[in-house]
Amino acid sequence: MIDGYSFLQQDLIVPVIMGGVLLLAVYIFKEWKAPNKGRFILNSLIACVSILSLALLILEPTKELALQDKQGLLLTDGFRKKQQDSLERIYKGIQVLEYNPKKSIRSALDSLTNLIIIGNGVEPYDFYAFDSLPTTYIPNKIQSGITQLDFTKQIVLGDDVKVKGKISKPIEGSFLVLQDSRGNGLDSIDFKENSVNDFSLKSVPKVSGDFVFLLTEKDSVGKVVKANPLPITIREKEKVSILIVNTFPTFETKYLKNFLADAGYEVTVRSQLTKGKYKFEYFNTKASPVYQFTEESLNTYDVVIADADTYFNFGRSVKHRFENSIRENGLGLFLQPSDWLFNLGANTSYFTFKRDGIKEVQLPNTNITLEKYPFKFTKDFATNVIRVNGATDLSFYKQMGLGRVATTTMLNSYQLLLNGKDQVYKNIWTQILDNVVKQKELSVQWQSLTEIPKVDEPYSFALRTSLEELSVIQTDENRVSLLQNATVPFKYTGTIYPTKKGWNTLKVKSDSTSKFSYYVYGPDDWKSLSAFKNRAANTKHFSAEVKENRAVVIKSPMSPILFYILFLLGVGWMWLSPKISNHS
DSSP, X not given: OOOOEEESOGGGHHHHHHHHHHHHHHHHHHHHHSSOOTTHHHHHHHHHHHHHHHHHHHXXXXXXXXXXXXXXXXXXXXXXXXXXXXXXXXXXXXXXXXOOTTSOOHHHHTTOSEEEEEESOOOGGGGGGGTTSOEEEEEOOOOSEXXXXXXXXXXEBTBOEEEEEEEESOOTTOEEEEEOTTOOEEEEEEOOSSSOEEEEXXXXXXXXXXXXXXXXXXXXXXXXXXXXXXXXXXXXXXXXXXXXXXXXXXXXXXXXXXXXXXXXXXXXXXXEEETTEEEEEEESSOOOOOXXXXXXXXXXXXXXXXXXXXXXXSOHHHHHHHHHHHHHHOOEEEEEOOTTGGGSOHXXXXXXXXXXXXXXXXXXXXXXXXXXXSEEEOOOTTEEEEEETTEEEEEEEEEETTEEEEEEOBOOTTHHHXXXXXXXXXXXXXXXXXXXXXXXXXXXXXXXXXXXXXXXXXXXXXXXXXOSSOOEEOTTSOEEOOEEOSSSTTEEEEEEOOOSSEEEEEEETTOTTOOEEEEEBOTTTTHHHXXXXXXXXHHHHSBSSOOOOOOEEEEEEOOSHHHHHHHHHHHHHHHHHHHHHHHO
């Protein structure tokens, strides 16, 4: 027990004291003027006690008590009744609470000495409410449904929509169907065993825009068990202009230019025939021969692909123009390797290499082998890896100002096409070019921080911008409050509570090109996936063992009966006292 008293009605202390003093002063003045002063002191004391009792009845005094053992049991979505009953038998008198993510539970936790959570757990954005409370989480068993999911949320038109994941305890004979926004089946997979199954689905979309695909679970007779949305943004392929410069034609360039042309790139190929004479080829672009490498001509291209022998035989002034265009204008330069490249110093070739003697490498997770030069990159702080079909040691780029220079140790990659590995070849060169191409300047770069946004739940996002005046508005034109990063002033974060299911937007009011689309899920979407993620987050955040109690001090209201009795006795005496005086 702690000695300490306070009042529930703290705001009334001053007016009650002033009123009590005034009332006591009036009574004492009245008694002093009375002809019979025989009971003046007694009546004044009784009046003081009565007024004090009335004041305490109004202020509601409390006494601080220390609780040593007041446990709580928090029931979250998916809890098992048997588990609740078992815990209530073990911990007698445990206080049962129900969790609602849309209502604050913090006030109910203040009087608890420790807490046990059962079910799928609390939402991660509510973890802060449990910071000072010893909390134990007993995770739920994994239920049936999709528990892991990975899909391409943004793709370029022509690329595959890929959906991968795991489904736990599927109905035997059931199957998953990837459907477009109209419900047409695109790809499917069936499950023959009632256990954890991996799945992988894909499709090639035909049009661009913001779409909601569906991942539908169906039983063995085709009845829909559950359909969940897959919001995917399909962007138009941006035009990329490429210049290929070779001293003489090679098989590598022959197959590469054909691939680039078929993929929709704007390609200009310059091959040297004799000194001062060149052959030009044009794909998806108008004829525009390049005889001199001026900064003006280089700035019309996003990427230059040049074999190492050609590039390093350019004069100093030409290479200076290339490097200036790379640094100042973001030009991308890819050097097709040769034996000569690996014997140049780092100051000349932009990269350093070390001989490893390995002339063949197997691509990760495949049985595909690829020829390579017997060298490997020596990594430094300015060198960045380009993942080519999962491999992390074949291609690198170096940032130079706004642009990039890249190369590879791959040799004769066109052999993949001759061996029927067209998709692998496409993946390799698409990934290389995506890392080298001139970066488009965006006034605002957006990032979603909430993985599964839901209606009436917090959705957090971040943005980077150099704009000095920034005003972000939502779909309904309401302005969003932003928090600026103290150390990185061009970075901002914000949190909103979406009210509409489906596609929503954020945009900078003064910039019509800054629109950012995000999808808000309904309360019943991806329940098994959300439950799995919540269990994992709660298991990591909370202890799995019952913790020691914390000391909790509560304000216990004092019984008002004594104050009532004193007040009634005092008022009774003050009513009776004049009558007794008159009779005497």
